[in-house]
Each structure stands twice: as structure tokens, then as C-alpha cells.
Amino acid sequence: MLCLLFLGPFFATATMRLLINNACIQSFQVLQLQQTFDSSLEKPQFPGASAEFVDQLEFIQPNVISGIPVYRVMDRQGNIINPSQDPQLSKETVLNFYQKMTMLNTMDRILYESQRQGRISFYMTNYGEEGTHIGSAAALDPNDLVFGQYREAGVLMYRGFPLDHFMAQCYANADDLGKGRQMPVHYGSKDLNFVTISSPLATQIPQAAGAAYAVKRENTNRAVICYFGEGAASEGDAHAGFNFSATLECPLIFFCRNNGYAISTPTNEQYRGDGIAARGPGYGMLSIRVDGNDVFAVYNATKEARRRAVAENQPFLIEAMTYRIGHHSTSDDSSAYRSVDEVNYWDKQDHPISRLRHYMTARGWWSEDDERSWRKQSRKTVMEAFERAERRLKPNPELLFTDVYQEMIPSLNKQRESLWRHVQQYKENYPLDLYEK
Amino acid sequence: MAAAARLFLRGANSKLSIAPGSLGTTHAAHFTFQPDPVPSQYGPTQKMNLFQSITSALDNTLASDPTAVIFGEDVAFGGVFRCTVGLRDKYGKDRVFNTPLCEQGIVGFGIGVAVAGATAIAEIQFADYIFPAFDQIVNEAAKYRYRSGNMFDCGNLTIRAPWGCVGHGSLYHSQSPEAFFAHCPGLKVVIPRSPIQAKGLLLSCIADKNPCIFFEPKILYRAAVEQVPEDPYTIPLSQAEVLQEGSDVTLVAWGTQIHVLKEVASMAQEKLGVSCEVIDLQTILPWDIETVCKSVVKTGRLLISHEAPVTGGFASEISSTVQEECFLNLEAPISRVCGYDTPFPHIFEPFYIPDKWKCFEAIKKMINY
Secondary structure, eight states, X not given: OGGGGGOSSOOOSSOOOOOOBTTTBOOOOOOOOSSOOOTTSSSOOOTTOOOOOOOSOOOOOTTSSOOOOEEOSBOTTSOBSSGGGOOOOOHHHHHHHHHHHHXXXXXXXXXXXXHHTTSSSOOOOOTTOHHHHHXXXXXXXXXXXXXXXXXXXXXXXXXXXXXXXXXXXXXXXXXXXXXXXXXXXXXXXXXXXBOOOOSSTTTXXXXXXXXXXXXXXXXXXXXXXXXXXXXXXXXXXXXXXXXXXXXXXXXEEEEEEEOSEETTEEHHXXXXXXXXXXXXXXXXXXXXXXXXXXXXXXXXXXXXXHHHHHHHTOOEEEEEEOOOOSOSSTTOOGGGTSOHHHHHHHXXXXXXXXXXXXXXXXXXXXXXHHHHHHHHHHHHHHHHHHHHHHHSOBOOXXXXXXXXXXXXXXXXXXXXXXXXXXXXXTGGGSOGGGBOO | OHHHXXXXXXXXXXXXXXXXXXXXXXXXXXXXXXXXXXXXXXXXXXXXXXXXXXXXXXXXXXXXXXXXXEEETTTTTTOTTSTTTTHHHHHOTTTEEEOOSOHHHHHHHHHHHXXXXXXXXXXXXXXXGOXXXXXXXXXXXXXXXXXXXXXXXXXXXXXXXXXXXXXXOGGGSXXXXXXXXXXXXXXXXXXXXXXXXXXXXXXXXXXXXXXXXXEXXXXXXXXXXXXXXXXXXXXXXXXXXXXXXXXXXXXXXXTTHHHHHHHHHHHHHHHHOOOEEEEEOOEEETOOHHHHHHHHHHHSOEEEEEEEESTTSHHHHHHHHHHHHHGGGOSSXXXXXXXXXXXXXXXXXXXHSOOHHHHHHHHHHHHTO
């Protein structure tokens, strides 16, 4: 069997049938050639790269051309810089963008507080990154499949995931579509084509490549988008996903939220190259860097990437530069590793919500009164959903044992029965009243 | 080219597994493959070895399931073990294709294909190289359905990998990693002993709505030849097979080791007058507790044998469960005849493997306990 491991160097100047030994191996078929060979030319003939010869010893310096520029449509005050780039979305659409971003922000505030008060076990906010969610989600088709990391709740919100479902998942109550199995913010929705979030980072990246490949074969003009942070992009799975999607020609948008931090690790400890966008060309992938706090820039880039990914069956890499205004999660206190001044700059001077509001008010689409009444209404809506979720019972503990496999297996069934016998005997020690029967 | 061809020839002339010529001697394999009778219930049969029976299963699958795709390193030209020969020409380059050299990518990609609703058959070139994909398998594939409340799953994923000792494979071409995956609820782990079993079990894995890992005993790829049905058929998962009935000792194994135990059973009958019941577990997870326990209740003695190291090997799970269920029926301690707690050695393979004499000796001890 060892013989089979040495198949590598069999390329020859012409196609060859290799007849080794009838008892051993049947003849090999044509081995695909990567180029025709002509040693009379003074060009490199290597299969591995198409290039010219050079006789000066010179190392290519990274970032010698200053880093990949940041595409934007609006300045920090919400003014359109180049009118040809204004997507000229309708008032209704833009208002919807704004309301979704602010509703997300309101929900974040209330749920963060609820964790502080011990009502839910854990939470992650999206402060400062609302533009990346809404801008990209709006540029997709509702049927496009979304793979996320954990800070993309706005994508779900844009697609219409009800507040009750967000709350149900965070409270792990009987209405949770995930049946109470995961920590808060691990959302998922089959109807809205949003694959359930998992905690291990970057695992979704090669999965998105596979899903895009399958979707390509279906021929229904669907795309797949895959979100991840700049920290997750260091994982081996990211390298795997980029390489597979390029070599296998997948209709896939890689959307990197570069928000400056992976918990406490700043970007200069995460990578030494020019961010994530600069890696794309290394994989043969079309890449762009955008201002993630400019919802129109995010929208334009995603829209064009989607159009071409589906039309040309190739992946696109969008690196959306932004800033994580909140802590990593409720288990983090970011004052331990960054200054309040830094956070305030982004909150006050370069926030996706404010920039869009300036755009809207400049057109007379949104007034102070609109702002006041919307804030009041959105807060009320969120609070009502919150109170409903609080009152709801937890799911039936039977759901501890289901969906491990598609079918119930005998050994697990026995364990289930043994738990129930035990709980019957020791019931006063188990919080049965909190759960559905 | 000539040098490489010589390598082929040297490999070609070995019937089974050969220790290198540097010792000046060659050792025959540690087992004799015993073919099963020709099955009559599945239609016309054809002589096939193990890799050909795998090709047949894959061919049937690609023919009947338009979403099915096969991918991994080197599968396009036919695979380093020839399991995918002819399939790319027959079904197209979008359905049988090479991936970059990256196991975590192969499995991650496969999960994505399955999540999108297509049938994904991922090949890992050697089970020894499955570990970069461990996170994707254990943390993702196995848990996809549970963690999503059954909204998403990767039941359409099957991972295949060559498995087990091959005479000269050493540390990284001989491993049997089933125990690592047996500890992972949500997965199925299946190991066939022969071509007929392999085709039926592989087709069951592909049809099964849970992610399955299918380990193929590489030493049997050419050595095991049977009359295998051409049409598709399935052999049920999680059902152990009693290959021969006996009254004194229950012998349990899977894959190549079944053929060792069959020979041990003959030796025990001939030399000790001991009647052995031989069970092929086939599915490691979820395993058929009932069949094994029923047998031990009858015989009172159990020997489990596998190439993988003894500590934490799957024999320990079987042993633990059987002593819980059948404690009062046991006439002797349960015996495990397994690999030693070392990496799989090269030149010391004849000493390392749980061969028929070690198993025979273990039976003697159990009988005389």
C-alpha cells in the first residue's frame, strides 16, 4: 500500500498510460496537465506559479503600498461625498435601516441590564456595529443563507426575527426555537435562513464554503454570506474556508467585522499584515475594505459582491472596519484594557446610527419629534417582549434528551428513564416548577 | 520514473502486508481473510475486493442521489486506495473533486454541504490525519441538530477514512481512532469487516440522517475479496452480528480483528475444546449493548480485542457496561487483548498487535480462572 503514496511526480511531456503490473494496479488515466512545456522559452515553466524571472534579489515588503484604502459613501457627519455612490434608497428603506439599528441598540441596552440583574445568564451587545449588520443584510436576498459568529443580531433583526424570539432564546424559555439548549445570543432561524450560532470561533467559515458549493449546484441564484471577526480570522478554519471557496469556486461573501478587539487583544497583537482584506488576494479572492460605520458603503459593497459572487461563482472578501463600543460580553470589563476616551470617540464622533440620522435629518426625513416618539415606542415594544419572556416557563426537561440523533436511541432512552426515576424520588431538590410539564 | 515504478512493483508483489526486506525475511499477515457466503437476497453479485465494494456503494449513491458529492484529497484521479476510480468520469467534475490539503477544511466544507441539504461524502486520506478535523466533527457536526433545536443538522454528512494496521504503516498510517469519537454523542461510528459488509454499511451511513464516520480497514482493501451484490442494499447500523454461536466464551471485535478472532475460535475449539461465540460489533457508536450482553449471559466469559491502545480503548466501554449488566453471570474477569499503550511502532508491529496467540492465551486464562 505504501507504493500508492508516491504518486506525485508522474507528470510527463505528454499524456501517459502507466501499466505497472496487472496483478497490482489497473492503468492510470490521463493526468491533467497544468500548462504546455517549452524549454526553448526563457519563461518559468513551474506548474505552481505563472510569473516572470527576475535577477535582482529583493524581498517583497508588506504594506509598502500603504494599506488597502477604506471605501466610504458618507463622511462622519452623514454627508454624501461622491453623489454617484449614493445608493439613493427610498425614504421608507432608509427609515427602516434606522429603525432596525436603533431597535437593536434598545434591545441590547435592556438585555445587557437584565443580565446585570441576574435575569438572564449572559449577553453580548452589538454597540457600534449596527451598520455592518443592517447594511449587509439589506443587500442580500431573503433566501441567501447566513452563517454568523455571534455579533450579527442586526442581520436577524433586519430579516424580521421577532423580539419575542430574541428574548426567548436569551431567557431559554419554552418559546426558544433552539429548545433552551444554548447560552444567550446563540440565535438561529430556519425560516429566515440564519444558521444557528455556535461558540467555537471560525468553524462557520469552511461550512459556509460547503453550503455555497451545494447552493451553486442547485442553480437557484442563491448566495451565502459568512460573518466573522478579525480575531476569528486568525483561526485555521478561516484559512481553510478562504482556500476552499476560491479553489472550488463558491458563490460566497466573506464579511469580516474588524472592530479593533478580540476580547482584550487589540489588532496589533492579532496580526502583523494589512488586516484581513490583504489576505484575500493571497487566496485569489476579490477583496475590499469598507467603512463599517457607513451603512451605505456596507450596502453598496455587499450588493455588488453578492451580484458578482452569484454571476461568476467566486468568493468575495469584505473587511468592514468598525469599532466595538461595548464590552466583549457581560463577562468582560473593557476598562481593564482600553481607555474611556477611546471608546467615547467612537460613540460620539463616528457612530453608524448618528451618521445615518444626519443623512435623514438633512433630507427632512426625520425630526426631533420623530426621534423622541420612536425612542419611546421602541423601548416600550422591547420592554413588553421582555416582560412576556420573563413570565414564560422553561422548556420541558424531556428536551434534554431529544435531537442528539434524529431518532431516540435505546441507551439514551434508558438514561432518560433513570433521570425521571431519580427526579421523582428527589423532586424537592429540582426546580420543576420553573419548567413546562 | 523507473525508481518510482520499482516502488510500485515491490508493493505490487506483496499479497498482504510485508515487513521491509531489510530484515531479510518477510512475514505473512497476522490474519487470514475469511469471506462470507454469497448473499442471495440482494440480486446479482460480482467479485469485488474491499476498495471495489466501496466504489460500488459510491457509484450507486451518485446514480440515485443527484445532490451527492464526493470530495477530499486526491479523490479525483481515483484516490490513493482506488476507492473512487472512474467516478469523476462517470458523474462529472462538480460531483467528484479534489479539495486542498486540509482536513479541517474537508470536514467543515462537508458539514456545510450537508447543512445546505446535499449529500456529502468526505474522504480523509488516513484515519491518522483526522485530528485536525476533530473540532469540526465533535464541536460542530455532532452537535448541530441538538444545539439548533432541530432547525439545522448535518445528517447528510458521511466521513470515510482508511483505518487500522497494514504491516508497515507505523505511527501515522496504522491508527484506529474509533475510541476518540465513541465519546461524542451525536455521531455514528461504523467499521466493516469485509466487502459485503462495507458496501451495505456504507450505504446505511450515507442514508442515515446523522453524521457518520466510516472507517475502512486498509489492510483488507485488496486482501478481502467476496461476491458482492451490484445493486444497492443496506445493512442496519447499531446491530451487532453473531458470526458463529458458542457456549463458553464470547469474543467481540470489529474490522480486521474479526478475522483474527475467527481463527482464535477454531484454535480454541481444536486445542481446548472451548466453544466460542464470535460477535462483530460493526457499529461502535451507538453500540448494540443488547446483543453483547445476551451473549455474555449465556457464556459467562467475554474477550474484546482491538488494535488501538488498551487504555481508554473502546474495549473499556464494552467491559464497563457488560460488568454492570451481567455481573452475576461472569465466570471470569472480562479480558481485553489490545494494542499496548504506545504509539503504533514500525519494525515492532509483529510484537505490538493483538495477534491470535495473545487472544488464545487470554481464552485459556479465562477458562482456567
